[in-house]
Structures are given as structure tokens and as C-alpha cells.
Amino acid sequence: MSDKAILEINGQKHEFPTIMGSENEVAIDISALRAVTGGVTTLDPGFKNTGSCVSEITFLDGEKGILRYRGYSIEELAEKADFLEVAYLLIFGELPTKEALAKFHTDLKSESIVDDDIRKIIDAFPKSAHPMGVLSSLTSALTAFNPTSVDVDSPEDMYNSVVRILGKFPVLVAWAMRKKQGLPLDYGDNSLGYVENVLKMMFKQPNEEYVQNEILVNALNKLLILHADHEQNCSTSTVRIVGSSHAGLFASISAGISALWGPLHGGANQAVLEMLEAIKNDGGDTKKYMAKAKDKSDPFRLMGFGHRVYKNFDPRAKIIKVTADEVLNDLGVKDPILDIAKGLEQEALTDAYFIDRKLYPNVDFYSGIIYRAMGIPVEMFTVMFALGRLPGWIGQWREMRLRKEPIGRPRQIYIGSTHRPFKSVAK
Numbered sequence: 001m002s003d004k005a006i007l008e009i010n011g012q013k014h015e016f017p018t019i020m021g022s023e024n025e026v027a028i029d030i031s032a033l034r035a036v037t038g039g040v041t042t043l044d045p046g047f048k049n050t051g052s053c054v055s056e057i058t059f060l061d062g063e064k065g066i067l068r069y070r071g072y073s074i075e076e077l078a079e080k081a082d083f084l085e086v087a088y089l090l091i092f093g094e095l096p097t098k099e100a101l102a103k104f105h106t107d108l109k110s111e112s113i114v115d116d117d118i119r120k121i122i123d124a125f126p127k128s129a130h131p132m133g134v135l136s137s138l139t140s141a142l143t144a145f146n147p148t149s150v151d152v153d154s155p156e157d158m159y160n161s162v163v164r165i166l167g168k169f170p171v172l173v174a175w176a177m178r179k180k181q182g183l184p185l186d187y188g189d190n191s192l193g194y195v196e197n198v199l200k201m202m203f204k205q206p207n208e209e210y211v212q213n214e215i216l217v218n219a220l221n222k223l224l225i226l227h228a229d230h231e232q233n234c235s236t237s238t239v240r241i242v243g244s245s246h247a248g249l250f251a252s253i254s255a256g257i258s259a260l261w262g263p264l265h266g267g268a269n270q271a272v273l274e275m276l277e278a279i280k281n282d283g284g285d286t287k288k289y290m291a292k293a294k295d296k297s298d299p300f301r302l303m304g305f306g307h308r309v310y311k312n313f314d315p316r317a318k319i320i321k322v323t324a325d326e327v328l329n330d331l332g333v334k335d336p337i338l339d340i341a342k343g344l345e346q347e348a349l350t351d352a353y354f355i356d357r358k359l360y361p362n363v364d365f366y367s368g369i370i371y372r373a374m375g376i377p378v379e380m381f382t383v384m385f386a387l388g389r390l391p392g393w394i395g396q397w398r399e400m401r402l403r404k405e406p407i408g409r410p411r412q413i414y415i416g417s418t419h420r421p422f423k424s425v426a427k
């Protein structure tokens with residue numbers, strides 16, 4: 001493999017260095033392109049083929065269906081790890097020792113109170129507000145109550161900012177749900193594990209003792225791990241680019257939450273459930289909806305199918321499908337929607353349209369079915385995705401700041417009017 005790429009433009013040859021990643025991915029470094037060609041740039045809408053950074057955090061091979069965090073396979077992490085261990089791994093680069101994990105958890109707990117004035121902000125939202133909008137606003141509002149800026153050259157400052165947001169975020173998640181349900185806003189219980197505490201904060205009724213359900217704890221632990229990072233997706237790229245202007249961590253994460261909300265990204269988990277419900281209420285005719293998905297004059301898409309990078313099975317979807325079966329079985333829930341989902345998947349996997357375009361179920365196809373069985377309202381599904389993705393966003397933000405990456409600022413190719421004289425309104 002040559003370590004140079006040659007580009008011929010306007011009869012002139014220019015050489016560019018290539019870079020090879022640790023999994024043998026090759027990229028052409030075109031950072032000098034404009035300078036050496038006198039202004040030529042590249043065009044790649046949607047960044048389908050643009051590497052925006054080098055990263056040591058997550059590797060994925062979309063053709064082979066491989067996903068690894070810091071070298072560890074997603075299958076092994078989902079099976080054996082605790083969400084907090086995975087968070088530590090993603091953010092700091094190594095699995096924690098027992099002592100480091102205990103300290104990390106203690107530090108998070110010491111940051112698990114949000115300023116009581118945050119309640120006033122929540123109270124100002126109508127009950128109809130979508131919890132993703134509430135979560136994004138509250139995350140941004142945290143800046144007002146924690147105004148110190150992060151000195152990225154101080155490991156202590158960096159660590160404190162990381163534990164501060166990881167400690168407070170679950171409270172905001174629970175409050176976003178409780179506000180909608182008209183339940184009192186309360187804090188969790190610091191004697192519990194991270195995931196157990198999240199569930200208690202979400203589900204505790206004011207007049208009943210909360211009893212932990214191990215099935216729910218294990219299911220949520222696994223789902224959070226599966227969502228924890230996915231390299232340079234839309235929300236993560238947003239977090240990195242907002243942070244690249246040296247905006248603070250809370251502001252960067254808040255922007256990431258907004259990016260995640262869209263139905264083509266994390267919002268797909270809500271959209272899948274709504275789609276499956278609609279199919280059920282329409283008589284369960286999956287063929288009709290398959291036809292709609294293939295009809296180019298119909299805007300309908302099969303939500304939970306397709307992925308920008310995976311052109312093979314999304315490894316997370318494989319794990320989630322098995323987990324959905326287990327959780328529904330363990331909880332004794334019979335959900336007709338699971339059968340509709342399996343039917344749609346079966347049809348898609350044997351349909352030429354989906355085969356030709358390499359469209360497979362993605363992480364969002366089955367996750368909503370598990371959330372629903374756990375009693376989580378549909379509008380909270382993407383919030384749960386955000387809770388899982390938080391360590392990934394933090395790790396990527398931290399990496400970007402520690403590498404002292406320049407401000408993100410893409411180019412464009414202008415196709416508007418060329419210079420023209422101003423016409424006064426009177427004319």
C-alpha cells in the first residue's frame with residue numbers, strides 16, 4: 001500500500017500523504033489540498049466519506065458488522081460488563097480497577113444533586129413538552145448553576161467536569177419523565193448502583209416502597225452499554241464540533257441531545273414503536289407497509305432499518321433482538337408488536353429492494369419493544385438513548401479537547417448568484 005495518493009487536477013499532479021488506522025483503514029490526508037492547488041476543495045454532503053478526526057475510542061466495521069469500544073467487542077461488553085465500567089472505559093481509555101470503579105461511583109454520587117432551582121425551570125414547561133426538549137434545555141441550564149469553565153490542561157478539572165455531568169444527568173432524565181407524568185420530582189438513593197438508581201428515580205411512586213426488579217436492571221444495563229458510543233455519528237459529531245469552539249461540556253452535550261432527537265438518528269426508536277403500533281391498528285398487514293417503504297413517491301420509510309455505516313447486520317440489533325425475547329419472556333409480557341417486528345424483519349431480509357440497498361435492522365428496531373415492556377413511555381425512548389450515549393459524548397469531547405483539535409469549520413461550494421447590483425425597493 002502506497003503512503004501517497006496522487007491527484008491530477010487542471011493538468012497538474014499533486015501528492016497527498018495517506019494515513020493508516022490501527023485496523024488498516026486507509027485515508028487520504030487532504031488538509032493541504034486548498035493550499036497546494038490554489039483553492040480547490042472537496043465536496044461530500046452528509047460527510048458520507050469524510051473522516052473528521054482520528055480517534056482511539058470506537059472501532060466499527062460496517063461491512064463485517066463489528067463494533068468495539070477501546071478494542072473490546074460489544075458482544076463481550078454487553079454480556080459481562082457494568083454500564084459504569086463501560087463509561088469509564090470509553091472516557092478514560094482503560095477498564096477500571098475495582099478501586100478506580102468504586103472511586104468513580106463515589107465521585108458521581110457526590111455530584112448527584114442538581115440545584116433545586118432547576119425545578120422552577122421544569123415547572124415552566126407545559127406537560128405536553130417532549131422530554132427530549134426538556135432534557136436538552138435542562139442540560140444547558142446546568143451551565144448556569146455550575147458556571148466554572150473547564151481548564152482542559154488540568155486533569156483534575158477535566159475529571160470533575162466529567163463526574164459532574166454523569167452524576168446529575170440521571171436526575172434530569174428521571175425528572176423529564178416524572179414531569180410528564182405529574183409525579184413529584186425526587187432524588188434517588190446513593191446506596192444503589194448507577195442503573196438501579198436510575199430506575200428507582202424514574203419509577204418510584206410517592207406512596208409505595210420501590211422494589212428493584214433484576215430483569216429490568218439487567219435489561220437497562222445492557223441497553224445502555226449498547227448505546228454508549230458509536231464513533232462519529234450525527235450527535236457525537238455535533239458534540240465534538242460545538243466543543244471545538246471551546247463552548248463548555250454541558251452546552252456541547254445539550255447540542256448533542258438535540259441532534260439525537262431527530263427520527264433519522266436516536267428518535268428512530270420512538271418512530272419504530274409508533275410505526276409498529278400503526279401497522280397493528282391497521283390490521284397488521286406488513287406487506288402493505290413494505291410496499292410503502294419501497295415506493296419512491298411515498299415518504300414512508302421502514303423506521304429502524306438501514307444505517308449509514310452498517311451494510312450488514314448492526315451487531316447491536318442482533319443482541320437487542322435476543323434481549324427483547326428474554327425480557328418479554330421473563331416479565332411474562334406478550335406483545336403483538338414483537339411479532340409484527342419479526343414479520344417485517346423476515347420480509348425485509350428476503351426482499352430484493354432491501355437486499356440490494358443492504359438495509360438491515362438497526363439498534364432502534366427492537367429497543368423500543370424492550371423499553372415498552374419495562375414500562376417506559378414511548379416519548380422517553382430517545383431520552384434513554386441519550387442516557388446511554390452520554391459517556392460516549394463525554395469521551396469524544398474529552399479526546400477532542402485533549403488533542404487540541406482546531407475549531408470545526410467545513411467549507412462549501414457556493415452555487416448562488418454571482419455579484420449583482422442592489423435594486424432599491426422603489427424600483
Ligand code: CMC
Nearest residue numbers: 263264265266268293301302303304305306307308357362
Ligand atoms: N426504508 C426504506 N428505504 C430506505 C431506508 C428505510 N429505512 N433506509 C434507506 N433506504 C433507501 C433509500 O431510499 C435509498 O434508496 P435509493 O438508493 O433507491 O435512493 C437507499 O436506501 C440509501 O439510503 P440513504 O438515505 O441514502 O442512506 P443514508 O446512509 O443517508 O441514511 C439512514 C441512513 C439511517 C438515515 C436511513 O437508512 C434511514 O432513514 N433509516 C430509517 C431511520 C432509522 O432507523 N434511523 C436510525 C439509524 S441507527 C441509530 C442511530 O443512528 O441513532
